[in-house]
Amino acid sequence: MKLPRHRAVLGLLAGSGLLITACGSDTGGGVGSPSTNPGGAVAITCSSGSLTAAGSTAQQNAVAQWIKDYLNKCSAANINYGGGGSGQGVQQFTDGKIDFAGSDFPLAAGTEQQAADARCKTGPAVNIPMVGGPIAIGYNVPGVTKALNLSSSNLAKIFSGKITNWNDAAIAQDNPGTQLPSLGIQTFHRSDGSGTTYNFTNYLSNDAKADWAVGTNKNWAAPGGQGAKGSQGVAQGVKSTPGGIGYFELSFATQSQIPYAAVGNAEGKFVPLTQANAVNFLSKANVPGTGGDLKLQFDYATTDATAYPNLLVTYEIVCSKGNAPDKLPLLKNFLGYAASPAGQQELTGQGSIPLPDNLQNQVRQAVGSLG
Amino acid sequence: MDEPEPTTVSMAPPANAPETGGVHASSLVAQPPAPRMLPNGDLSRRARRRGDAIFRMLAQGSGALLLVIMAAIAVFLVLQAIPALKADTTSFLTTLGWAPDATPSSFGIASLAFGSVLTSLLALLISVPVAVGVALATSHYAPRWLARPLAYVVDLLAAVPSVVFGLWGLMYLVPIIIGPSSFLNHYLGFIPLFASNGTYGKSIFAASVVLAVMAIPIVAAISREVFIRTPQDQIEAAWAIGATKWEVIRTAVLPYGRSGVISGTVLGFGRAVGETIAVALVLSANYEISFHILEPGGNTIAANIANRYGEAAAVGRGALIASGLVLFIITLVVNFGARAIVGRSGRGGAS
DSSP states (O other): OHHHHHHHHHHHHHTOHHHHHHHHHHHHHOOOOGGGSTTTTSSOOOOOEEEEEEEOSTTHHHHHHHHHHHHHHOTTEEEEEEEEOHHHHHHHHHTTSSSEEEESSOOOTTHHHHHHHHHHSSSOEEEEEEEEEEEEEEEOOTTOOSOOEEOHHHHHHHHTTSOOBTTOHHHHHHSTTOOOOOOBOEEEEESSOOHHHHHHHHHHHHHOGGGOOSOOOSSOOSSSSEEESHHHHHHHHHHHSTTEEEEEEHHHHHHTTOOBOEEEOTTSOEEOOOHHHHHHHHHTOBOOOOTTOOOOBOOTTOOOTTOOOOEEEEEEEEESSOOOTTTHHHHHHHHHHHHSHHHHHTTTTTTOBOOOHHHHHHHHHHHHTOO | OOSOOOOTTTOOOOTTTTTOSOOOHHHHHHOOOGGGGOSSOHHHHHHHHHHHHHHHHHHHHHHHHHHHHHHHHHHHHHHHHHHHHHHOSSOTTTOOOEETTSSSOEEOSHHHHHHHHHHHHHHHHHHHHHHHHHHHIIIIISOHHHHHHHHHHHHHHHTSOHHHHHHHIIIIIHHHHHHHHHHHHHHHTTSGGGOOSSOOSSBHHHHHHHHHHHHHHHHHHHHHHHHHTSOHHHHHHHHHTTOOHHHHIIIIIHHHHHHHHHHHHHHHHHHHHHOOHHHHHHOOOOOOOOOOTTSBOOOOHHHHHHHHSTTOOHHHHHHHHHHHHHHHHHHHHHHHHHHHHHHHHOOOOOO
C-alpha cells in the first residue's frame, strides 16, 4: 500500500504519464479496507434472508462495497444491487419487484410519489439520502498548470455556447496570473439521462439564473457542445480534446488525471473541490420532509467559501411502513450499516463523499424507524 | 456431398431391412436410408406417413410460431406506445426534441428517424462498394490458398460484438477523423453536406464509418456466396468470345450476383439501422435535423433508446417504445422495398 500511494503523489507533482498509470490502478483496488477504518467492525448486525435492489449507477460502487462488507460478516444473508439507472429502479420498486431502489432524485411529488405509496400500502415511500457525489468541472487547457477559477455565470455561458474561447476576458478576470491560450472551447455533456446532469444544471439554475436559460433537467437541454455516453465518455472526450471542458463525478477526474476547477458560489467566491468542502455544503441542506422522508434541498444561496455547491446525492427509496416481515430486519440492518460511521467511511476514496454528521444521525434514525 | 450417391439399379436391399438386426458391414455402408428405397413396403409406408405428419407439424408449427412472435411484438409495441402517444402534447411525427417526462410532455420522432436513415444510408454508401470488392477478390481473384482464409477473416469480422466497434470508434476513430473532416470541410465546404461550424469529431460521418465497418462483412459474405455460384458455362462463354477478366466479371458474374448483392445490402441496412450501442457511444446526440454530417450531432432511434431508457419515467418509457415501433416499421418497409427490387430484376441466381 505504501509504495503506490507515495508514487501517486509523485505522479501528481511531476505530471508524468508513467506514474499516473500506477495511481490509476491504485484508486481502483486499494479503496479503504474495512479493518483500518476508525470504528470499523462493530457496525454490522446480521440477519438472514435476501434483499433485491436496483437503480442509480452513481452509487453502484458504494453499494457493492457495502454488500461485500456485509456478506463477509453475515453469510446467511443474500443481497443484490442491480444498476440500470434511477428511472428503472423507481419503476421496479413501484411494481413491487425490488425491496428498495437507488435513485439520483427523490420521488417526484404527484403521480410518481402516489404510485410508490400505493406499493407500500400501509405507509408512504420515503427518500433516504445515503451517498454524496461531488461533481468535478474537468478541463483540458494545455499550458495552464494552476487550477482554474470558473464562476457559475462563466460556466453557464461556456456550457450554453456564449463564451467560446479560453482567453475570453470574463475567464481571464477570474484567473489573474494565469496565461490563458487562445483556444476554442469544446464543451462535453452527457448524452444519456443522468443525475449528474440534473444536479449540475440545478447548480447553474440557482447560482447563475441570469445566464442559464434552460433550467434544471436530467437530460441535457442547452444548445451546442458534444454529447457523450456516461461520465466515462465525457471524461474521455475532455481528456482527448485540447480545449475541452466537461462535468463528471470526481472519481473520473482523479482516475484520468484531469484537472478540475474551483467553482464560484452564489456570492462569486471560488470554492475548490475537496471532500471537506463538499461535505460542508451537504451539511447546510434543508430537510423539508416529515415522517422519515429525508429529501434534501441544497442551500445554493450559501455564501460560505468552504462549501462546494456542485454535487449530487443518491437516495435509497424504501417503504416507511409495510415492508415484508421476512425482509425488514435485513433491510434495517443493511441500510443501518451503510449509514453507520464505518459504512460511510467506505465512501471516501471511491470518489464519493460521506454524509455530514448531522445528516448521518437523521438517516440512522429514519432507517431505525422503518416498519 | 462426400458420400457416393447409391444407384438404385444395382443395390436393391432386402425388403425387411429396418428389422434385420445384423446386417453385413459392407452392405451397411452401401445401403441408402431404408425408407427411401421401400416405395411399396406396407409397414414402412405407415412409418413414413407418421414421420411425414410429425415433420410437417414441426415445420408448420415453427412457421406459425414465427408469425405469432412477430404479431406479439407488434401488439406489445402498440399497447405500450399508445398511452405515451396520448400524453404527447405536440406532434409525434414532426417535433424535434425528446422531453416525454416533462410537463407538458413533448417528444417527436422526426430527428431520430432522420438520423437513423441518414447514418445507415451513408454507411451503405461506404460499405457496399468495398464489400463487393472483397467478395470478388475472395471469389474470383485471390488464389485458392488465400481466398479461404480471407473469407474466414471476413466472417470473423461479422462476429465481433458491436460494442467493440463502438469503443474503437470512440477511442480511436473520433480523434483521428477530425483530420479528414476538416480537410473535406476546407475543400468541399461549399457543399452543404460538408459545411461545419468548426468543430468535428462525434459526427454522423464518424458513426457512418463505424456502421460501414460493421456492415462490410455481412454484405461481403452474402455477395461472395452468390458470386461463387455463377454458372461456369456463362463464365467460359465470356472467355470464349475474348472477354478480359474485368469483362467476364462485368458481363457474367455481376449480373448473376445482383440479387445477392441487394439481399446483402438489405441485411447490412438492417444491421446499421438497428445498431444501438456503437452509435450511442460515437454520436454526440442532439435532436436537430441537419445535413452537416461533419459536425458533432445527430442521433438515431436505437441510440436514443439506449441513452434514455435508464432514467425514463412511465411516459418516457412509452415514448421510447413508440420510437421502437417506428424503427420496426422502417425496417419492414426497407425489407419489402428490397424484395420488390429483387423480384423485378427477374434474372439472377441465388437468394
